[in-house]
Amino acid sequence: MSQTFVIEAVMIAIYGQLLDPEKPVEYIVPYTSIMELxxxxxxxxxxxxxxxxxxxxxxxxxxxxxxxxxxxxxxKIQRSLQVPWAQSSAILLSEKVQLKIINAMDNAHYGESFDPIETEMILSALKKEAPMLTDQFEMIHRIIEAKIPVQVYDIEDFAFALEGTPTV
Known part of the structure; x- marks a missing residue:
């Protein structure tokens, strides 16, 4: 069983430890963050x-x-783009890491406090009931201030997040 996290695609490129976790991990990545690459x-x-x-x-x-x-x-990615909120089948990144692209839709619900990709990450985390991983301390602070019911971890706490999240 793998643990699921919502994350931006660029974080996977920046932080090597995300590709070599202690346990199997599934990353859910909003499609717009793929385009941002x-x-x-x-x-x-x-x-x-x-x-x-x-x-x-x-x-x-x-x-x-x-x-x-x-x-x-x-x-796999193109298939997920046919329907809002559709998710691709697994794209394997390593023996312990798989990635799924989600066709998230920014509904501007959090538009004043968050940019479109941040909003899609929040909505994806809410929809999939999965915690978020980010390196943006300001975003974590804004999520807490807005009392958004989503669990969010700093990437520096990835090992702790793996220990603390339930497996799916």
């Missing part, structure tokens, strides 16, 4: 502070994009 790959803005780290992350983003564009994975 293309923006990050083409952007001249640095994602990381150090040049060598930035280059490494850009390379990982390119690899993730290429993996998603492989015919079988692309077909």
């Amino acid at each position: 293309y923006e990050f790959a083409e952007s001249t803005e640095p994602l990381m502070n150090e040049d060598n780290e930035n280059q490494y992350v850009k390379t990982r983003i390119q690899q993730l994009i290429a993996y998603f564009e492989e015919p079988l994975n692309k077909k």
Whole structure:
């Protein structure tokens, strides 16, 4: 049985520990965050502070994009885009990690406090009853302030999150 988390695609590229968990994990990723990978790959803005780290992350983003564009994975993703809130079948990233793309729909419910991808992550977490993983401390704070009934973990607490979440 795997544990499920809602996460942005770029986090998978940035944080290597997410691909080597102690237990099996399933990541649910809103499709718009997959599209955001293309923006990050083409952007001249640095994602990381150090040049060598930035280059490494850009390379990982390119690899993730290429993996998603492989015919079988692309077909799985395209199928999920036919219906709002549809979810792709599992895309295997490693022996212990699988990913599912969700065709989340931003309904502007949290639009004043959260950007569209953050809103889709929140709505996906609520719909799938799964905790979120993020590195954005400000977003965690805004979720708490807004009293949104979703569990959210900082990526630095990933090992703790694995211990504390029920398996599905």
